[in-house]
Amino acid sequence: MHEMGIVLHLAKTLDETAEEENLTKIGSVTLQVGEVSGIMTDLFTDCWNYFRGRHKALTECELILETIPAVTYCEGCGKTYPTVPQGRQCPHCGSWETWLKQGNECIIKEIEAE
Amino acid sequence: MKVIQVDRFISDANDKDAAKLREDLKAKGVLFLNLMSSPGSGKTTFLSRTLQDLKDLRLAVMEADIASTVDAERIAALGARSIQVHTGGMCHMDAGMTGAALETLGTDELDVIFLENVGNLICPAEFDTGAHKNVMILSVPEGDDKPLKYPLMFQQSDVLIVSKIDALPYFNFDLDKCRERALRLNPDIRIFPVSAKTGEGMEEWENWLREAREKNTSSVTAAP
Ligand SMILES: Nc1nc2c(ncn2[C@@H]2O[C@H](COP(=O)(O)OP(=O)(O)O)[C@@H](O)[C@H]2O)c(=O)[nH]1
Ligand SMILES: [Mg+2]
Ligand SMILES: [Zn+2]
Ligand SMILES: [Zn+2]
Numbered sequence: 001m002h003e004m005g006i007v008l009h010l011a012k013t014l015d016e017t018a019e020e021e022n023l024t025k026i027g028s029v030t031l032q033v034g035e036v037s038g039i040m041t042d043l044f045t046d047c048w049n050y051f052r053g054r055h056k057a058l059t060e061c062e063l064i065l066e067t068i069p070a071v072t073y074c075e076g077c078g079k080t081y082p083t084v085p086q087g088r089q090c091p092h093c094g095s096w097e098t099w100l101k102q103g104n105e106c107i108i109k110e111i112e113a114e
Numbered sequence: 115m116k117v118i119q120v121d122r123f124i125s126d127a128n129d130k131d132a133a134k135l136r137e138d139l140k141a142k143g144v145l146f147l148n149l150m151s152s153p154g155s156g157k158t159t160f161l162s163r164t165l166q167d168l169k170d171l172r173l174a175v176m177e178a179d180i181a182s183t184v185d186a187e188r189i190a191a192l193g194a195r196s197i198q199v200h201t202g203g204m205c206h207m208d209a210g211m212t213g214a215a216l217e218t219l220g221t222d223e224l225d226v227i228f229l230e231n232v233g234n235l236i237c238p239a240e241f242d243t244g245a246h247k248n249v250m251i252l253s254v255p256e257g258d259d260k261p262l263k264y265p266l267m268f269q270q271s272d273v274l275i276v277s278k279i280d281a282l283p284y285f286n287f288d289l290d291k292c293r294e295r296a297l298r299l300n301p302d303i304r305i306f307p308v309s310a311k312t313g314e315g316m317e318e319w320e321n322w323l324r325e326a327r328e329k330n331t332s333s334v335t336a337a338p
Contacts, residue, residue: 025115088262107121
């Protein structure tokens with residue numbers, strides 16, 4: 001399953017951060033998830049809750065998810081528009097010369113820890 | 115508790131592992147290729163033909179599959195070193211998984227290692243496996259519109275193999291249109307139309323492979 005693989009990457013970064021910063025406990029992690037990143041947030045939360053119960057440093061770590069809206073830029077007219085539900089064709093001028101400006105990323109923003 | 119800014123892409127951990135694998139393999143003079151496509155586009159058949167054609171190179175194959183071992187058996191039957199990786203339901207390979215598999219496979223006395231990734235045109239493109247080059251296959255029956263539907267796969271690939279060209283007479287597949295769409299997404303992509311069945315076009319691909327392998331080793335000897 002796709003989401004479990006990403007949970008493992010998240011845990012790895014948190015373990016590294018805990019070591020670098022000499023942390024004993026991480027209370028929460030805030031993740032910014034792009035609207036078209038391909039991550040199903042409900043599934044991701046389920047995977048996280050399953051995983052953290054088995055990883056002693058992260059048992060109490062709550063997951064806080066924020067959405068980054070997907071925005072597409074149009075080469076044709078220079079305007080931007082919301083990618084969902086419009087897709088690749090620009091609603092302003094009809095051009096297909098468009099590219100995703102933001103919304104496929106997944107960023108670990110901050111943690112609460114001691 | 116205090117708040118600590120992390121500001122890292124979630125993919126950073128994987129990218130770091132991948133970069134390390136890529137470096138280690140290069141130092142050993144081994145070229146590592148990641149082969150991606152939809153299920154049934156002809157990855158295993160294409161690899162089998164390549165293995166049979168390039169008897170002078172020491173080739174190995176890592177087969178990634180959700181559960182079965184049929185592909186690894188097909189490769190092993192040809193006498194090549196191979197390993198089956200079961201992804202345990204996961205739809206893509208990442209650098210941690212390829213790293214573990216490479217350890218079991220062993221990387222000594224090899225020239226090229228192929229990874230046959232999980233059949234899927236979407237998420238394998240998002241995860242760096244540590245390969246030096248990404249190779250994707252699009253087969254003629256799948257249609258020439260796939261660059262429009264799966265742009266990331268075409269953007270991440272160094273090579274596009276258009277496979278099953280022996281079937282061109284039976285499908286509405288416009289090779290020029292496909293080429294144009296792929297190049298628009300990725301102007302550097304190398305495109306090789308082939309048939310693993312008749313052998314047509316295989317030589318051009320194999321020449322590319324030999325060259326990529328030589329480049330991968332020669333820059334090692336050039337390094338301090
Ligand atoms: N006509 C034709 N069929 C092919 C060719 N390459 C593969 N096939 C067939 O396509 C099917 C799937 O091939 P396989 O190599 O297992 O695909 P994979 O799932 O991507 O590994 C098999 O029935 C192959 O015989 C080709 O070049 N021409
Ligand atoms: Mg196969
Ligand atoms: Zn996946
Ligand atoms: Zn426009």
